[in-house]
Amino acid sequence: MTVQTPVLRLKDIVKTFPGVRALDGVSLSILPGEVHALMGENGAGKSTLMKVLGGIHQPDEGQIIVDEEPVVMAGPLDAKAKGIVFIHQELSLADELSVAENIYLGELPRKRFGLVDWQQLEAKTNAILSKLKVGFDAATRVGDLSIANQQMVEIARALTVDAKAVVFDEPTASLTDAEKVVLFEVIADLQSQGVGIAYISHRMEEIFKITDRISVLRDGQYQGTVNTVDVNEESVTQMMIGRKLDLTRNEQRHEIGEVALEVRDLSCGDLYRDVSFEVRRGEVLGFYGLVGAGRTEIAETLFGLRTPSSGSILIDGEEVRINSPHDAIERRISLVPEDRKAQGLVLGMNCRDNMTLPQIADLKSGPFVAESAELEIFDEYREKLDIRTPGWKQTVGNLSGGNQQKIVIGKWLSMRPDVLIVDEPTRGIDVGSKAEIHNLLRELAAQGYAVIVISSEMPEVLHVADRIVAMYSGQIMRTFTSEEVTEENLISAISGLRLDQAV
Secondary structure (H helix, E strand, C coil), X not given: CCCCCCCEEEEEEEEEECCEEEXXXXXXXXXXCCEEEEECCCCCCHHHHHHHHCCCCCCCEEEEEECCEEECCCCHHHHHHCCEEEECCCCCCCCCCEXXXXXXXXXXXXXXXXXXXXXXXXXXXXXHHHHHCCCCCCCCEHHHCCHHHHHHHXXXXXXXXCCCEEEEECCCCCCCHHHHHHHHHHHHHHHHCCCEEEEECCCHHHHHHHCCEEEEEECCEEEEEEEHHHCXXXXXXXXXXXXXXXXXXXXXXXXXXXXXXXXXXXXXXXXXXXXXXXXXXXXXXXXXECCCCCHHHHHHHHCCCXXXXXXXXXXXXXXXXXXXXXXXXXXXXXXXXXXHHHHHCCCCCEHHHHHHHHHHHHHEECCEECHHHHHHHHHHHHHHCCCCCCCCCCEHHHXXXXXXXXXXXXXXXCCCCCEEEXXXXXXXXXXXXXXXXXXXXXXXXXXXXXXXXXXXXXXXXHHHCCEEEEEECCEEEEEEECCCCCHHHHHHHHCCCCCCCCX
């Protein structure tokens, strides 16, 4: 059997930050034409390792080897010049520029006298976009695209260079099922050309569908590499978290109380219409549907970010008007938003101040904020959510995506709401942390909170919800109890079948 030479090797990489040894002698190799998964809990070192590879961080020890030649990565452009391309989970696009300008930013084709060759630029871009089967062209302004389509623009960047290895970091987090199929076709095409693929994802079904090998990090240390066909989800999870994880539904029943929030015939333009539901104290109500079904827009209306065109909202049986987030907070409604960076955090602020920001006015001691009260809140939710940070002074922008999400959840839990709305609560979070958050949501319901969970992951809503609202194109198709719901009837309902068909 011929032994393949890796297109990329990371050898004995060490990286230390103040108070944290983020990488401790990590080694990894990517073979030509393989899809190699990199897995680990949030804070395991995956992002740091990729930042070392991309030249954002310089390693304290170890080597980066491309085509058997040791190299030094001076920065992202240097990495790209050496054939290492990154598709990041967090978008890094310029909204005011066109799709073509974003894809070829820094490498725009030129004519005489340095003028941009716009005709060539658009032709090259449209050729790439045709491979991705998207519904927009080179001239489209990026800021006018949906988050999912912006992710496709990020992916298009990988197709502009003669890549040796492409790193995909949670590439499907914002994609529809149809877009995922196209992405996997693109990855297969890159494989056929001998390009090595590093694939970072918390979605086990994707890992077992498209990868050849899996490498696992835990607490900055390399745990091993296995062939995907030789393992299952349980064994990989044990490698990641060092223990066996129970992913079965928590069947413990608790008392369901009075209706905390009721919505009657609520509409908001073309976003959703004639929506009616209720959520009781002690209950987790799940919302499930395809992208564009209207789930997030309903949550934003309940939190005062959108104004309904008709219908009513009742809290404890009394009709209320919610015109702003301040109104919602006054009525003890909290929203953990879908986009943690744009809507949930101040990235340049420390962990403690992010977590206590909505309640600063209530934490004052005279004219000053009581730091002891702030620290008490931070310490409580740091422990409850297992937030991995050297301390409260750490800048939130320096945390991993999963730990950033935990800060947002902790911020709104600390408000002790009656109604807690969580939109995609575990997006970009590893399986261990997911289980912790799921258990926390169930515990909150048991304590009498009314919890609404919006999720694009069917296993999540099946696992955590007492009832599930199935939505399609701005309408509620059916509401299922946990006893009657199945994967089949849930899929039928969110696919637009009539109520009498979705059984």
